[in-house]
Amino acid sequence: MKKLMAMACTAALACLAGAASGQVVISQAYGGGSNTGAPLNQDYVELFNKGAAAVDLTGWSIQYASSSGTSWSVNTIPSGTIQPGGYFLVAVGTPGAVGAPLADDVNATGSSNFAGANGKIVLVNNATAMPSAACPTGPGVQDFVGYGTANCFEGAAAAAAGSPTLAIWRGSDGCTDTDNNASNFSSAAPAPRNSSSPTITCSSSTPPSGVGSSSADICPGQSTLVTITVTQGASPASPITSVVGDSTSIGGGGGELFYNDGTNGDVTPGDNIWSTTLTVFSATTGGRAIPTVITDALGRQGNATATVNVAFCGMTGFLSAQPVCTGGGTTVTLSVGPAQGPASTGITATADLTSIGGSSSQQLFDDATNGDAVAGDNIFSYALASTTATPGVYAITGAAQDLEGRNIARNASVFVGACTNSNSTLVISAIYGAGGNSGSNFSHDYVELFNRGTAPISLSGMSIQYASGETDANGLGVSGTTRMHILSAAGTLQPGQYYLVKMAGSAAGITADDPTGLITMSADRGTIALVNGTVALGLNSCGNTSILDMVGYGYSDYVANPAPQAGRGYCREGDFHAPTLTTTTVGLVRRNGGCWDTDNNGLDFVIYTPAPRNGATALNPCGGDPCPGNLCGDQDYNGDGDFGTDQDIEAFFACLGGNCCATCFCQGSDFNGDGDFGTDQDIESFFRVLGGGNC
Numbered sequence: 001m002k003k004l005m006a007m008a009c010t011a012a013l014a015c016l017a018g019a020a021s022g023q024v025v026i027s028q029a030y031g032g033g034s035n036t037g038a039p040l041n042q043d044y045v046e047l048f049n050k051g052a053a054a055v056d057l058t059g060w061s062i063q064y065a066s067s068s069g070t071s072w073s074v075n076t077i078p079s080g081t082i083q084p085g086g087y088f089l090v091a092v093g094t095p096g097a098v099g100a101p102l103a104d105d106v107n108a109t110g111s112s113n114f115a116g117a118n119g120k121i122v123l124v125n126n127a128t129a130m131p132s133a134a135c136p137t138g139p140g141v142q143d144f145v146g147y148g149t150a151n152c153f154e155g156a157a158a159a160a161a162g163s164p165t166l167a168i169w170r171g172s173d174g175c176t177d178t179d180n181n182a183s184n185f186s187s188a189a190p191a192p193r194n195s196s197s198p199t200i201t202c203s204s205s206t207p208p209s210g211v212g213s214s215s216a217d218i219c220p221g222q223s224t225l226v227t228i229t230v231t232q233g234a235s236p237a238s239p240i241t242s243v244v245g246d247s248t249s250i251g252g253g254g255g256e257l258f259y260n261d262g263t264n265g266d267v268t269p270g271d272n273i274w275s276t277t278l279t280v281f282s283a284t285t286g287g288r289a290i291p292t293v294i295t296d297a298l299g300r301q302g303n304a305t306a307t308v309n310v311a312f313c314g315m316t317g318f319l320s321a322q323p324v325c326t327g328g329g330t331t332v333t334l335s336v337g338p339a340q341g342p343a344s345t346g347i348t349a350t351a352d353l354t355s356i357g358g359s360s361s362q363q364l365f366d367d368a369t370n371g372d373a374v375a376g377d378n379i380f381s382y383a384l385a386s387t388t389a390t391p392g393v394y395a396i397t398g399a400a401q402d403l404e405g406r407n408i409a410r411n412a413s414v415f416v417g418a419c420t421n422s423n424s425t426l427v428i429s430a431i432y433g434a435g436g437n438s439g440s441n442f443s444h445d446y447v448e449l450f451n452r453g454t455a456p457i458s459l460s461g462m463s464i465q466y467a468s469g470e471t472d473a474n475g476l477g478v479s480g481t482t483r484m485h486i487l488s489a490a491g492t493l494q495p496g497q498y499y500l501v502k503m504a505g506s507a508a509g510i511t512a513d514d515p516t517g518l519i520t521m522s523a524d525r526g527t528i529a530l531v532n533g534t535v536a537l538g539l540n541s542c543g544n545t546s547i548l549d550m551v552g553y554g555y556s557d558y559v560a561n562p563a564p565q566a567g568r569g570y571c572r573e574g575d576f577h578a579p580t581l582t583t584t585t586v587g588l589v590r591r592n593g594g595c596w597d598t599d600n601n602g603l604d605f606v607i608y609t610p611a612p613r614n615g616a617t618a619l620n621p622c623g624g625d626p627c628p629g630n631l632c633g634d635q636d637y638n639g640d641g642d643f644g645t646d647q648d649i650e651a652f653f654a655c656l657g658g659n660c661c662a663t664c665f666c667q668g669s670d671f672n673g674d675g676d677f678g679t680d681q682d683i684e685s686f687f688r689v690l691g692g693g694n695c
Contacts, residue, residue: 022142023051023238023298024082026123027174029145030190031114032164034096039165039190041099043092043114045121046192048174049082050202053299056081061127062090062108063136067118067150072130075108084299085199087174089192105194117161118148145181155180160187167191175202177236208233208240208294210274212306219313219341220283225265226306228258228292230272238296243274249288250308251281258292278308285312313340319351319398319410323576323603325419329385330356331371334364334398334410336378344402349380351398356414357388364398389416391575417575419598425453427549428530429498429594432587432610433521436505440584441610444505445521446512447528448612450594451493452622459487462548463534464501466519469526469554469570476529476537476544476571485517486534496621498594500614513615524581525554527571542571551601553578553588576602585609595622 027048034041045062049055057080063072075092082088091104093113114121122136123143130136135152136144146153147168148161159168159181167190170176176184210228218224228243243258258274259266266275278290290306316337324330332351338344349364364380365372371383380400394414401407429450434440447464451457465484467477477483485501491513493499502512504520521528530549531537537544552572570577578588578601587610590596596604 022123022125023053024049024055024057024123025143025170025174025177026121026145027087027170028167028190028192029114029121029147029162030116030167030192031119031162032116032166032190033093033102033113034098035116035164036098037164038096038099040102040192041097042095042102042104044102044104044190044192045090045092045123046174046194047082047088047090047123048170048200049084049086049088050175050177050205051299052084052207052301054081054083055299057088059125059127060142061124062092063122063124063130064092064112064114065120065134066115067120067146067148068134069120070132070134072122072132072136073110073112074127074129075111076127077106078109080106080195083195083199085201086195087193087197089194102192103194103196104192115148116163118150120144120146120150120152145185147181147185153181154184155182157182159185162187165189172202173200175200175205175235179236202235205236205298205300206234207300207302208238208296209302210243210292210294210304212290212292212304214290214306214308217309217311218280219311220280222341223277223279224308225275226258226278226290226308227273227275228294228304228306230274230294230304232272233296233298233300233302236298238298238300240272240274240294240296242295243292244295245276245278245290245292245306247278247290249282249284249290250278250310252278256290280308280310282310285310311340315339315344315347315400315402315406315408317398317400317408317410319396319412321396321412321414323415323417324356324387325598325600325603326389326391326416327386328419329383330387330414331381331383332362332364332396332398332412333379333381334400336380336400336408338378339402339404339406342404344404344406346403347378347380347400349398349400351382351396353382353384353396355389355394355396356384356416357386358384387414387416389414391416391418393576415576415602417598417600417603419574419600419603422597422599424549424597424599425451425455426457426459426493426530427452427590427594427597428528428551430587430589430608430610430612431521431528431551431553432612433526433581434523434584434587435503435509435521437523437584441587442505442612443509444512445503445517445519446510446610446612447501447503447517448614449493449499449501449530450590450620451495451497451499452595452597454495454621456495457493459491459493459499461532461534462487463531464517464519465529465531465537466521467527467571468522469552475539475541476527477539483519484534484536485514485519487514488516491615493615494619496619497615498613498617498620500612510612511614511616512612522554523584525570525577527552529571549573551578551588551605553601553605554580572601573604574598574600574602576600578602578605579607581607592622593620595620 028046031043032038033043057077060077062075065072089104091102091107092111124140126140147159150158166187168185210230214226215224245256246254247256258276260274262269265277287307294302318335321332322330334349351362352360354360364382366380368375372381399409430448435442435444463486500512501514501517503517528551529547533546588605589608
């Protein structure tokens with residue numbers, strides 16, 4: 001709505017400054033109707049709707065004063081609606097005998113004739129006469145034109161004069177409006193347009209726009225402040241009248257009103273940052289769009305969207321259990337992510353371990369006891385001393401709950417395998433197949449070897465051979481440079497020493513003892529064999545006697561059918577393949593630094609962040625014992641977590657008598673490290689250790 005302010009332009013003239021232009025403007029005016037030579041028999045005012053919404057003109061008025069007058073005659077529009085981009089023709093005064101009749105939309109009531117050359121016209125959205133003044137002011141003023149010698153006008157000067165043969169025209173079909181009568185209007189022959197004339201879109205006019213924002217991640221049930229920072233439209237600028245949003249995406253509704261008056265979360269009134277507070281009722285996570293419609297005083301509408309990021313604030317968890325040898329113990333772990341909004345308190349956890357011989361409601365601990373590593377870290381654990389399951393894959397379940405009533409349930413698989421005491425001394429201790437891939441840790445694949453024995457081992461005449469696990473036939477597949485690498489830089493590995501073979505990759509990146517390998521390994525599954533010989537292995541070669549060690553990795557296809565499948569090179573040791581590698585940032589490592597070997601890939605290897613070791617790495621002597629912590633006398637003979645107790649001694653003698661528990665001697669301990677197990681020398685060594693002596 002236009003506010004008019006009188007300003008002294010010269011000593012004799014006044015001008016009007018429009019703080020904001022109205023949506024409906026005077027686009028053409030003619031005061032020479034029925035005068036001599038006039039083409040039309042009546043005066044008129046043509047109106048134009050610059051906005052995007054229709055306007056009801058009923059009760060509006062066109063008021064007139066002479067060029068220097070202060071008294072305003074009121075010409076009321078009895079009815080009518082002007083459409084967006086449309087014209088509306090109002091006839092004023094009395095028709096005369098000269099000229100053609102008007103094709104007007106309406107004849108104003110209380111009409112007065114206009115002067116043809118000079119005068120002042122004001123468009124008002126009511127029928128109340130303007131106050132007696134040369135330059136009228138009032139909240140209802142929509143537009144003003146002073147023409148000819150008028151003493152009041154918009155801008156720096158009046159519009160051009162009219163005549164019986166000239167009307168005054170607003171530029172660009174009515175779209176030009178810079179609040180300056182002199183530059184906005186020119187004179188031309190009258191050609192009035194009415195509601196039947198074609199509509200016009202003002203190309204220079206732009207609607208309002210905005211940028212939305214909201215608080216950081218919000219939990220369902222919480223409230224968030226949503227704001228729309230608005231930019232007014234241009235040509236002309238116009239104040240914003242409303243911002244309305246639709247919050248159905250977060251469980252709300254349409255018609256959400258935004259405010260710029262210092263209420264409902266708004267901070268600064270009138271700064272064009274419109275705000276409202278919305279509650280998230282929907283649990284659907286992710287960015288949820290809140291579309292808004294911005295409307296200005298011209299009826300123009302723009303759009304803006306705020307995004308509310310709905311977070312998953314419930315509990316999360318991951319259940320896992322260590323692979324276990326038959327009869328051995330395993331640690332079950334449930335890692336819990338506390339819920340938010342509000343934060344979880346008093347979390348407790350249990351597990352159903354009946355499938356492997358445990359309790360159906362076993363408490364899990366987070367107090368650094370019963371197998372838990374760190375107290376208070378929301379990782380709940382329980383060390384089951386022994387399992388009763390035969391070799392296979394067993395399902396266990398875990399559950400956690402907080403005092404706020406929220407809970408989770410998780411499932412996991414426990415791999416139980418038949419473990420044997422491996423007599424292998426040279427083993428594969430780590431593999432990595434994602435080298436050179438986008439996002440990978442290293443630029444090359446690698447195979448790491450390790451001497452877990454007690455004597456030096458020569459690598460001369462040995463090779464590493466590979467099957468992809470996808471297209472090879474059962475066995476180690478076809479021969480060729482991409483399938484076999486001969487350890488040409490053959491050296492001698494000392495007890496506890498590592499040896500790194502760099503395979504195919506994109507560039508230098510790791511320091512290897514043998515940098516010439518060309519095998520391209522699969523990042524997720526395949527078979528690596530360490531072979532005593534340089535003859536390529538082929539079909540049905542999984543049990544070839546020249547294989548010193550073998551790792552088949554990628555077990556996801558073999559839970560239901562653990563046997564190697566025809567058409568795939570899935571050789572492996574034991575009941576299960578080593579884990580599947582599904583990202584570029586993980587590899588496989590043999591447990592206990594490479595010392596652990598039960599001839600069961602699924603139990604011997606675990607996933608780790610690749611950290612290759614080579615010949616320069618510190619020695620890690622195993623002493624010939626296949627079990628962890630293989631120092632003389634440092635054995636948990638009955639698997640109860642204690643070392644050197646009376647129960648251990650009882651378990652030792654029971655085993656000598658033929659009544660061995662499955663975990664006694666960690667699958668057979670070599671107490672004096674001579675490579676034999678359970679001999680007289682071992683017994684003598686055992687007693688020397690008990691007496692405080694040496695092995």
